[in-house]
Amino acid sequence: MGRLSELFDPETVAVVGATDRDGAVGRAILENLRDQFAGRVVPINPSHEEVLGLECYPDASSAPPIDLAVVVVPPEVVIESICDLAAAGTENVVVITAGFAETGSEGAERERRLREIAGENDLNVVGPNSLGIMATANGMNATFGPESALEGSISFMSQSGAFITAVLDWANDQGIGFRDVVSLGNKAVLDETDFVREWGDDPQTDVIIGYLEDVADGRDFVDAAREVTDETPIVVVKSGRTDAGAQAASSHTGAIAGSERAYEAGLDQAGIIRAHSVQELFDSARALAGLPEPETDGVAVVTNAGGPGVLTTDAVGDSRLEMADFADETIDALAEAMPAEANVYNPIDAIGDADVDRFGEALEIALADPNVGSAVVVAAPTAVLSYDDLAETVIGKREAYETPVVTCLMGGKRAREAEETLRKSGIPNYFDPSRAVSGLDALARFGERRERTADVPATFDVDRERARVILERAYRRDDNRLGVESMDLLEAYGIPTPAGEIVDDPVRARDVAGSIDGDVVLKIVSPDISHKSDIGGVKVGVDTDDVYDAYEDVVSRARTYQPDARIIGVQVQEMLDLESATETIVGMNRDPQFGPLLLFGLGGIFVEILEDTSVRVAPIGDGEAREMVDEIKAAPLLRGARGREPADIDGVVETIQRLSQLVTDFPAILELDVNPLVAGPDGVQAIDLRLTVDTEEL
Incomplete structure (x- = not known):
């Protein structure tokens, strides 16, 4: 682990603002820690000598050395508490208290001060406005949530505390376990990038997942995640999609490439798998946490029910995967092993009276095929099929062939015990075949990302000083928009441009046109007119003899269209052959x-x-x-x-x-x-x- 290791593995945790008052957050956090944490729990509150049977201290300086402090005092005294903790040598703090940047200018100033103190004292601060953090390896539940996480290998961060409480309630019912859980809160100090780096260094974290509403520093996040995803998969569900950025933009690019596209590009470049729902987030995480990567994109489907088999085939078709094309030997082996009524092509339909032995034999033959990179076992309940025995058979075949296998044991209580058996062996079970395929698709996508080679940005020999001088024109003329009058900027960076010049009278326009071989193009040059073609501000294929009149015409049209527009001049430019371009x-x-x-x-x-x-x-x-x-x-x-x-x-x-x-x-x-x-x-x-x-x- 990295610099945050003590945040998740402290020996002593203090609750600053601990209380025994019913319904208080300080009591809920203290109870969660007291009942489960393997280390020492220290209440801090100057108004109490004892809280919930634990000795209470008036401040951090009088308490035993504190590895992690959970602060749940009123916002007005948070800064004082942080300073007290820093003076006592505490380096890790979780601020539960709200009332910071999310509340207005006063809160924003309070958060700025918190960030400043953290920087001065090299503090690791989660929050403020956080639900808290969990680490299942030592039983630490430093949150005021009603549920503790089951132990597992998924590390989970969220910008929504309510999302965490809902997910944990659901995940416990589904048997999904976690390594660490973090409620990011306002991200005043530590943000998603810090936890990506930390969990990327943690050998006990198999998958990193997150619910994000924004990213504090997109470039830093991309760089960190790109390095981590070489070994550890990251799956993120991102909310807060907006076109506001695009609506405020003035260029073509700004109008098309809004904020949502930036997230799509950044997450993809980082190697992050983006889920589009909470269900997809966890379906992907379950597969990534327990299964090896597939060696090919070919999927084999083994089922005892034709309809679900077709649904699974459709789901494969909708993914980046493909139905495996069985080798002739595989088809021959299946034909020999299966009843005459069975379908021995992919999907393999072992028909409704298939027992565990028939399922197992069909799965083994499929996994032996070199064209099969993964498999889905889809079963409907029948009187002759034991789900418990089928689960054991699937586990054995998956381990023997080291090939990813997921199951879709359709049903309720009949599948529950078998599902638990599969989960303990790292094999996720899904009720819906499309979700099973989605899990395999995440595995394949992660493998594809890992195969990407590092793309080192090129560095060209350019004239930066010339470019800087050109850009300063905007400052000199008190206008932040530049146009074709600044084409030299492109030339300074080695980007080819046609021959031409910007002129401010028709005589000069004719002279410039005469120096160019062939017809020319004339364009009005104005920072106030964006769509020049729409107003007749562009003339194409102008002969030198006609340049004078063409100049007058484009200027006249511009002034008629927008009388107050600033006219810098007219660009006379070499006309290119666009027929083959x-x-x-x-x-x-x-x-x-x-x-x-x-x-x-x-x-x-x-x-x-x-x-x-x-x-x-x-x-x-x-x-x-x-x-x-x-x-x-x-x-x-x-x-x-x-x-x-x-x-x-x-x-x-x-x-x-x-x-x-x-x-x-x-x-x-x-x-x-x-x-x-x-x-x-x-x-x-x-x-x-x-x-x-x-x-x-x-």
């Missing part, structure tokens, strides 16, 4: 939790309508940039679908990485769009640029 978008929206969120997709004027995009949290390397390109539905266009010449995908991948470096180097960039980034057979070109800058960060 694809318009894409590369962008970034800075998420409050995860930082720079990169976006790639099909670009052009319909980007917000099509929303064919992929996202990643920056910085990223070649592998993740390539995944972004491959994930969009329009990827075949880039690869040369229907006789088209393939685009320079390597150039697109490099551009994404260069943009990743740019937005990582400059936190002042809040939003950025390169739209379109034209990807053709001979390379890529950034045609348009729009970004928003936090001028105070420059």
Whole structure:
């Protein structure tokens, strides 16, 4: 274990604010500890000499040395209590008391002070506004919840204390055990990242699960989880989905890549399995805690009931797994062992009169097939089938072949004892076949994540100083939005742009056009006009002789559309051949939790309508940039679908990485769009640029 080991394995626990008053939280916590904790319990309360038969001390300095303190005093005296504990040498504190940042400005100041004291004294603080913590290895229930957890290998954190009490009540009924349980509370000091790191170092934690509403530091969380998931699976259910971030955004990227997409990308990059319900959370955790990883995606189904067998097959089809294609030898062996009426293809239907021996033989033949990576045993109750004996048979076959097997023993009390037998051997039983498959799917997803190689972000030789000067234009002109007038920013980071110039009179526009080979494109340049095409602010395929009039026309249209718009000038740009090219978008929206969120997709004027995009949290390397390109539905266009010449995908991948470096180097960039980034057979070109800058960060 790491630096939090004493938090979960203390010898002495103090309850600051302990009382014997009926209904008081301080009494509930003290009772939970007194009745179950293997170590010493110390009440602290200056108003009592004894509480619930235990000697009580007026303060921490007069008490025996305290490894862990649980604080449940009024909010006005929490800070004083924390200072007293720190002076006495206590390093681990759980603050149960509410009345901090969740209550307003006064509480927020109290929480700021708590964080400050914790930093000054190097304290590990859980909370405030926490239900408490549990550690089943030593019987420590330092919560005011009504239930203690059963012992197991799942470590569980939650931002909701009520969620913990409900889950423990349900889990005890289901026979699901835990290693450690933490109610995160307000996360003033310790947060989800600290516990991911701690449990990742704990050999007794097989699975980490969590209920999260937000993440304190998304980048740190991703980095920590990515390291932990090399060995220990993490499953998270995330609530609080919102489009508020997207609604407040001003760029294409900001509108498409809202906060929820940041969580999806961050959790995926971290190797975390995301559950979309509490049921899925625990179905996944049960499989991950007790079963080995499958060697292939092929699933064998063994059943005595045709209908449930079909349901299981459908569930496999809905997952990332597949029904195993049995080898000829397997089919021959099944045909010899099963009745003529049985189905020897996958799913194996041993028919309704199957006894334990027939089930066992069918399962053994299936597990011996090299195409089978896991199996589901689905049974309906019959007079000739003993669930208890079937459970023992399944355990034996799973251990013999070291292959993950889950069961679906359908029924109520008839299955209860068999389910307990299976659970003790690490085999989860599910009533619903789809849940059984979901458990196997989690195993496969974890194996897939473990096989990912580390993607080291590339570092290109760029001109950072030139980029900084360009970004400072926003500060100098008191405007946090920049557009195509700042295309040099892309050039400073090695991103190709077409030949051209921004001009402020029609004569100069004609001169610039004359220096460019072929027709040109004219675009109005204004920080106040986002959709230039919609107002006629773009002219395409303009001959040099027509540039003067075209210049006047786009300026006139802009002033008519928005009289108060600031017109910087008109961009005269080389016209590219788009016939054999694809318009894409590369962008970034800075998420409050995860930082720079990169976006790639099909670009052009319909980007917000099509929303064919992929996202990643920056910085990223070649592998993740390539995944972004491959994930969009329009990827075949880039690869040369229907006789088209393939685009320079390597150039697109490099551009994404260069943009990743740019937005990582400059936190002042809040939003950025390169739209379109034209990807053709001979390379890529950034045609348009729009970004928003936090001028105070420059």
